[in-house]
Amino acid sequence: MSMSDTRQPALLGPSGMIFLAILVAAAVLVPALNLMTPPDSALHVPTYVVSLLGKYLCYALLALSVDLIWGYVGILSLGHGAFFALGGYAMGMYLMRQIGTRGVYGDPILPDFMVFLNWKELPWFWYGFDMFPFAALMVLLAPGILALVFGWFAFRSRVTGVYLSIITQAMTFALLLAFFRNDMGFGGNNGLTDFKDILGFNIQSDGTRLVLFVLSALALGLGYVLCRFLVRSHFGKVLIAIRDAETRVRFTGYRAENYKLVAFVVSAMLAGIAGALYVPQVGIINPSEFSPANSIEIIVWVAVGGRGTLVGAALGAVLVNYAKTYFTSGMLAPYWLFMLGGLFVAVTLFLPKGIVGTFYEWREKRRPPPDGADAPLASPKPAE
Amino acid sequence: MNAIDMVAPEAPDGLGAEKKSLTEALLYLDGVTVTFDGFRALNSLSFTVDPGEMRAIIGPNGAGKTTMMDVITGKTRPDKGDVYFNGGTTDLAKLDETQIATLGIGRKFQKPTVFESHTVIDNLRLALKGQRSALPNIFRRESAAERALIDEIFETIKLTDHRWRLGGELSHGQKQWLEIGMLLAQDPKLLLVDEPVAGMTDAETAQTAELLREINANGHSVVVVEHDMTFVRDLGVRVMCLHEGSVLAEGTLDQVSANERVIEVYLGR
Numbered sequence: 135m136s137m138s139d140t141r142q143p144a145l146l147g148p149s150g151m152i153f154l155a156i157l158v159a160a161a162v163l164v165p166a167l168n169l170m171t172p173p174d175s176a177l178h179v180p181t182y183v184v185s186l187l188g189k190y191l192c193y194a195l196l197a198l199s200v201d202l203i204w205g206y207v208g209i210l211s212l213g214h215g216a217f218f219a220l221g222g223y224a225m226g227m228y229l230m231r232q233i234g235t236r237g238v239y240g241d242p243i244l245p246d247f248m249v250f251l252n253w254k255e256l257p258w259f260w261y262g263f264d265m266f267p268f269a270a271l272m273v274l275l276a277p278g279i280l281a282l283v284f285g286w287f288a289f290r291s292r293v294t295g296v297y298l299s300i301i302t303q304a305m306t307f308a309l310l311l312a313f314f315r316n317d318m319g320f321g322g323n324n325g326l327t328d329f330k331d332i333l334g335f336n337i338q339s340d341g342t343r344l345v346l347f348v349l350s351a352l353a354l355g356l357g358y359v360l361c362r363f364l365v366r367s368h369f370g371k372v373l374i375a376i377r378d379a380e381t382r383v384r385f386t387g388y389r390a391e392n393y394k395l396v397a398f399v400v401s402a403m404l405a406g407i408a409g410a411l412y413v414p415q416v417g418i419i420n421p422s423e424f425s426p427a428n429s430i431e432i433i434v435w436v437a438v439g440g441r442g443t444l445v446g447a448a449l450g451a452v453l454v455n456y457a458k459t460y461f462t463s464g465m466l467a468p469y470w471l472f473m474l475g476g477l478f479v480a481v482t483l484f485l486p487k488g489i490v491g492t493f494y495e496w497r498e499k500r501r502p503p504p505d506g507a508d509a510p511l512a513s514p515k516p517a518e
Numbered sequence: 519m520n521a522i523d524m525v526a527p528e529a530p531d532g533l534g535a536e537k538k539s540l541t542e543a544l545l546y547l548d549g550v551t552v553t554f555d556g557f558r559a560l561n562s563l564s565f566t567v568d569p570g571e572m573r574a575i576i577g578p579n580g581a582g583k584t585t586m587m588d589v590i591t592g593k594t595r596p597d598k599g600d601v602y603f604n605g606g607t608t609d610l611a612k613l614d615e616t617q618i619a620t621l622g623i624g625r626k627f628q629k630p631t632v633f634e635s636h637t638v639i640d641n642l643r644l645a646l647k648g649q650r651s652a653l654p655n656i657f658r659r660e661s662a663a664e665r666a667l668i669d670e671i672f673e674t675i676k677l678t679d680h681r682w683r684l685g686g687e688l689s690h691g692q693k694q695w696l697e698i699g700m701l702l703a704q705d706p707k708l709l710l711v712d713e714p715v716a717g718m719t720d721a722e723t724a725q726t727a728e729l730l731r732e733i734n735a736n737g738h739s740v741v742v743v744e745h746d747m748t749f750v751r752d753l754g755v756r757v758m759c760l761h762e763g764s765v766l767a768e769g770t771l772d773q774v775s776a777n778e779r780v781i782e783v784y785l786g787r
Contacts, residue, residue: 141637141682368643368658375633375644382631385591386645386704387619392652 143366149490150362153445154355160187161351165344181340184347185415186459190452191350192412195357197435197451198444199404202361204433205442206370207397208377210295212429213302214405216309217277219423221406223313224276226326226419227260228269229337233330246328247321257319266333273410274403281402282395289391289398294380303426310424325420332414343415350411354448357404361444364400373397434478440488449490542605544569544708544739545590550599552585552763559585561763562599567708567741572734574750575743576774577760578784583743584628586760587710591625592618604707620650624706628713628743630693634686638677638696641685642668645700668703674732675699676725691722698729708739715749727752747771747785759784 167179196218203209230245239249243256262268316322335342364370375383376390383390413419439450462470485492543566552560560582567573588594592615601610633641672678675695694714701709715723727749734740758768759780767777774780
């Protein structure tokens with residue numbers, strides 16, 4: 135028997151290849167169809183659709199980040215929208231500071247809402263956000279540090295299961311209330327909006343929109359490869375082991391809480407990147423992004439696509455959000471939340487592994503056992 | 519309490535006096551008491567395990583066998599008493615499960631717990647002694663030596679043909695062996711094995727006894743909790759009977775089975 139056979143799954147399996155191929159195709163075709171076809175052509179992709187697709191890609195990255203911890207470590211976070219929103223706010227603060235004298239009040243330093251509140255100087259936590267590299271760093275650090283502190287306390291105290299879900303929900307709700315307050319200095323109820331430029335480019339221009347779309351596709355692709363790399367490493371195997379038998383992992387000598395913490399922080403940072411790409415494409419960030427319902431929606435996306443498959447999470451995010459766009463723009467709009475709830479119930483009952491998970495299972499059944507030796511299951515009967 | 523056979527930690531136990539370090543017990547429990555809501559699961563339990571020793575523990579349900587393992591592995595803290603490891607150098611009562619596992623105490627649970635969605639070989643890879651920190655394990659590669667060690671363990675636990683199956687697909691007996699294999703991969707100084715032959719056929723039971731003797735012969739100390747008296751006889755080691763949280767009798771299986779109190783509370787007349 136060959137002992138050099140390690141059967142490490144490939145970094146990119148067939149589904150990963152297909153996923154990345156679709157992303158590359160989208161990143162090439164969407165801009166091409168936007169730029170090279172006349173507006174009246176059937177093939178033309180209008181700019182608003184480009185931004186809509188870009189938004190879906192950000193949601194897909196957010197779903198990927200949730201799948202990393204829910205699908206592979208079993209941490210059901212019902213507050214991941216908070217990390218997304220923090221990344222979004224970091225980007226929004228940069229965009230606010232780019233407005234300069236073009237604001238309604240024309241103050242070169244203070245954003246409009248601060249002038250309106252009669253503030254005389256910039257709060258300390260707005261310092262540095264006029265520099266893109268600093269803001270980009272904060273996109274990672276703000277969600278990352280929150281996840282680090284939150285996770286450190288939660289995982290060390292061995293809060294798991296539904297209790298952990300509840301406190302993640304409480305976390306995002308607390309942030310929602312805090313960001314609603316004008317005193318917080320983040321624009322209160324209205325949030326941050328009326329953006330003009332990003333890195334000197336007009337944020338409304340078609341070119342900028344296309345670049346943001348391509349960057350979203352790139353971030354999603356890289357995020358996917360990173361997650362794949364993590365989950366198939368020894369580290370990732372420990373994560374899966376924690377999901378299935380945490381006590382055993384501890385008795386095997388691993389600090390389960392540290393593994394969870396690393397995964398949680400990476401996941402929060404991915405969510406932050408998704409938020410940062412989302413904000414310039416939708417043109418606004420406000421406290422409603424922290425609302426618990428948003429975080430629960432992410433769980434529905436992942437469940438629909440297939441938990442613990444990465445590709446499925448991204449697929450679920452795009453499909454559910456396409457359905458949302460479709461149904462909330464017609465006469466069925468008032469019933470969307472019922473549909474979403476019904477979808478979650480239906481998926482839980484009839485498709486517990488989600489779309490991609492069910493497909494994998496079907497494919498597995500059709501395949502003959504890989505090892506000749508495996509075929510006869512010579513399992514001795516347990517006594518009693 | 520009349521039948522408690524206490525062994526002093528410095529008892530030479532037949533070993534030469536020149537091997538001073540070996541004369542000290544590997545595991546030393548003294549006066550360990552654990553109370554759950556007024557119920558004394560362990561009542562001033564005292565015993566020692568010598569390096570390289572294999573010990574079988576029997577006793578009726580509720581005698582405190584599993585609680586004893588919980589105390590040794592850090593899952594439960596004792597209310598009173600001392601738990602020392604490595605010749606009295608390490609106080610186990612101050613450490614948590616992970617630290618104790620890293621020190622070299624491995625545990626097999628009563629209900630076989632393997633990583634069900636990992637392949638059998640990945641179960642062993644995860645258990646294999648080595649790097650335990652999170653970040654370095656992101657970039658960890660399996661060395662040739664580790665691969666050889668895993669192959670060796672597969673031979674010992676006779677699961678070579680099942681290496682690519684999922685842990686969850688194994689039969690009950692195979693899971694028990696896989697779990698023992700995972701303990702071997704951890705290469706602990708002391709193995710705590712809780713009911714390893716529960717639910718096994720007679721043939722499997724005999725094989726398991728042989729496997730544990732082999733593990734013990736390779737220098738690992740082993741503590742086995744088991745109800746199956748045939749299996750305990752197969753092991754042929756020193757036996758200790760627990761009852762109501764303390765040691766009722768200790769000695770060879772024949773001595774213990776002849777003990778009046780043991781017959782009364784456990785074996786039956």
